[in-house]
Amino acid sequence: QVQVVESGGGLVQAGGSLRLSCAASGRTASSYAMGWFRQAPGKEREFVAVISRIGEDTFYADSVKGRFTISRDNAKNTAYLQMNSLKPEDTAVYYCATDSTVVISIMSSAYKYWGQGTQVTVSS
16 A cells, blocks of 8 residues: 655745655555646646656656656655746646656546645736
């Protein structure tokens, strides 16, 4: 069993920055791919970014490419999402997900373990 906990959300003005953290605990959690997804009110959950098991591969949604950076520290079983140049349309609940069977995937259905989410609100 793997537990996932996100933190770091909050309220920020447009153009500002936030760094989200995703701590995973449990059996061999540090060897799992980790992805970030987000869901805005009234919208479907969408892919944001993913990082492979040892961080050699990353992939981003076009909407965040060049502004967001995903990274991980396997010694701490933690992944990070650095979000710069935030826009009001980035407002959403951000979720971290992980799964031992995933090498790298943008599909939310591929991930078994999810956190509770952290709210990010960007004011204009």
